[in-house]
Amino acid sequence: MAIVKVGLLTIGQSPREDVVPEMKPFFLPQIQVLEKGLLDDLSPEEIRRLKPKTGEIPLVTRLRKGSSVQLSEKKISSLLPEAINSMKTKMKVKMVGVLCTNDFQKTEFPPWSIFPFNSLKFLITRIIDIKRLGVVVPLEGQIDAAKKKWKKDKIIVEVKSPYARGKSWEEIAQNFSPKKVEIVILDCMGYKIKDKRALQKLLSVPVLLPRIVLAFAIDQHL
Template identity: 35%
Template sequence: MTVKSIGVLTIGQSPRTDLTPSIQHILGDSVIIVEAGALDRLRDDEMHSIQPEGQDSTYISKLRNGQSVKIGKSKLLPLLQEELNKLEEQVSTVIMLCTGDFPAIEHKKPLFYPDKILSQTVQAILDKGKLGLIVPLEEQRNSLTKKWDASGLELCIEVASPYHESDVEGAARNLKEQGAALIVLDCMGYNEDHKKDAIKGSELPVLLPRTLTARIAAEYV
């Protein structure tokens, strides 16, 4: 059996013990996962340096200590690029562990963007109607609305964090009441239990980025 390696790059700190097991399960034992994180080199007392400022887009990810951290996109990009450069030296393919868009990132190896996979999947499934989004932070509502506007679909958005106790089931129920035909959990932090809660609350199809992306990557590797 040939063993292949694939990199996973988080915008927070690695290892992502809350996330990579889901991906490993889908990729199978013949694939070795190599992890890296944009914030790996930062100490806890340096995390203030990457906080969002002004109109900068806000992201959220997890640290090794189990806490979550908000990250400004402009401060994230150079850190992400440096870690990707090092990761590409060890693997043949990389999965980005974030549903954000990063057009400025340069890569030499195939790079799987959950953002692109989600948008293309939604367009393949839903050519008209209302798309429901569940997002981690209230301050992401406007930026994610702009991102999904390109789909041409009517949008409705609810907030429920994957990193803190929140009501994903209730958020999904609200989206159904607003007329959503399909729900996207728009963050790699959402897990299989969150998806079950969303389905329970809405009785609608729900897309989970971590497993969807892993299945596409499994087809490739």
């Protein structure tokens, strides 16, 4: 069986020891994972320049030593195409999976790049017929963007960062339950399998975890 190189590109710093090990069991056996981070070669000052300004959509990601950082969606969008092409040419990967759930559709990307948002959107618009969608995002500043990008009849958004202390999953479930959400999206690559299981047990509805969805999407593109 021939080895197939697949790149995983984080908008933070690699390696993503909090994400990739949970994805690997879902990959086909011939896949060899190579990681790269958008911030790998940047100094602390250069990273600070990527922080969102007032009015810009914030993204949040993890740095190599475990801390988190907020970044400007607009600035990250402009950096991604070159990073994806670089992985293709320098690492000789067949495709690149981007470890971010943001909707980057306003930017043009090469056909060998795979974004979890596209797969998640396909699931909830073409496969799963629902009207009440629950979404969990890491930041208060992402609530409006989440409502716009998922576009369902009824969207209930809760905030819980995978990188910092905040509400418990019990509190999140208590807010979702009265609104009768039919499915929940954990809208960040930082959420873990244990988070999915905890919320799913409390709500008894499907909970979509982007890291698993992305792993299956990569398998299907081989």
